[in-house]
Amino acid sequence: MSDTKVKTSVLHGAKDLRLEERQLPALGPEDVLISVKATGLCGSDLHYFHHFRNGDIQVREPLTLGHESAGVVTAVGPAVSSLQPGDRVALEVGQPCERCELCLGGRYNICREMKFRSSAKAVPHAQGTLQELITHPAKWCHKLPSEVSNELGALAEPLSVALHASDRAKLEEGSTVLVFGAGAVGLLCAAISKAITQATVVIADIQQDRVNFAVENGFADAAVVVPLKQPRPETIDEKLAFAKEVAELVKGAKIGDKPVGEVTGTYECTGVESCLQASIYATGPGGKIMIIGMGNPIQTLPISAASLREVDLIGVFRYANAYPRVIELLASKNPLLPDLTRLITQRYTGMDNIPKAFEMAARVKDDEGNLVIKVMVDM
Known part of the structure; x- marks a missing residue:
């Protein structure tokens, strides 16, 4: 340990964030010391903040959140x-073992020994940013590079998720793409589809304002509002009938006067069951579905509707080898890339305001009626 103590935001229980001092680990020969400037709040951070767990992963010791930095x-x-002092950097916070067959094969994101900052999966927890x-x-x-701000540098993390999903999809240029979920990750998947695949994008969400935002800001070409109604009683047949309706x-x-029809990729x-079911019915023969949302872990799927048309269901978990290309894209001024700064809808300055930032990130709209998409903390 070094003699340096730093101010840290520490989660001790559900909604129990405290500012504390922590001794900084010693600087190793291959390490750098970074003054954190911008951190975006992510859905997994919110799960930990509100429930002191994320799905099946229970927090077992005080945990510092944050990984989009x-x-x-x-x-x-x-x-x-x-690197040298003064350089601005985006942090890739997953630390794989770098020795196993997955790491050596370039798939370090699914390394069995991965330690990911702000995740409680490994013990001791890898503390966040x-x-x-x-x-x-x-x-x-x-x-x-100078063209990429600290805030966009923080967005490089969720944008890497979208680029990795695109890598896994391998869709041809000019494909028609469906995105379920118009939150930050969905909008970034739409943006990557525009910039990399030159796709026609349809975005679907339960909130009209979110899909309107996507179309108005160039993330999507068409919008679908998913009905809120839920079939009751929820028999499998009724669930699937609802998915077919969606x-x-x-x-x-x-788009113009032409219906979208079946999509090439989704x-x-x-993570909502009905959305994955609808994805299978909306995706055409030979198409691909990227499973990105980490929602309901157990789902009933019309698997024959996928297998008989060779629709591939492809898991996506974080990213590998994406950051350099994401930063290059952010600096490129690619005219097909929407303005990603529009996704940062609320900003909080100073560590004292981190609890307020978390409370805001859980909302649909702020007090002025503005959408809440990505909350950013300026440290």
Whole structure:
């Protein structure tokens, strides 16, 4: 341990965030010391904040949240030559073992020994980035060019999820894409589909304002509002009938005077059973469904409707080898890439306001009636 103490936001229980001082780990030969400047709040952070757990993962010791971050290098270890003090970086916060067959094969995101900052899966927990200073391996710090702000550097993390999903999909240019969920990750999947695949994008959500936002800001070409009604009693047949109804809404959505029809690929970003069911019915033969949303872990699916038409269901978990390409895209001024700064809808300054930021991130709209999409903390 070093002698340096840093101010840290620490979660001790549901909605129990405290500002504390923590001793900073010593700077290793291949590490850099980073002054954290911008951190976006993510859905997994919110689950931990509200429930002190994320799905089946229970927090077992005080945990610092935050993993969508960018900052400024303030010191470097003696073996570091790639970075120097003053460099701005985006932090890739997953630390795999780098020895196993998955890591050596380039799929380090699913390394069995992965330690991911702000996740309670590994014990001791890998502490997150909602702290003044953080020591991190230089290998997992990606230098930001002058064209990319600290806030966009923080967005590089969820944008990497979207790019990794696109990598897994391998859709041809000009495909028609459906995105279920118009939250931050869904909108970023739509943005990547626009910029990389040059796709026609249909976005679906239960909130009219969110899908309107997507179309008005160039993330999507057509919008579908998913009905809120739930079939009762919820027999399997009634659930699937509802999913088919949603799929028909997608197929009937119009771009100009032309209905969308069946889509080539679907990015399912909600984790909601009915949305994954509808994805199967809305995706055409030979199409692909990216399963991104981490919602209901047990779902009933019309699997024969997928297998008989060779619709592939593809799991997506975080990202691998995406950050450099994401940063290049952010700096490229690609005219097909929507303005991602519009996703940052609320900003909070200073660590004292982190609890307020979490409370806001759980809302649909703020007090002025503005959509809440991505809440950013300026440290």
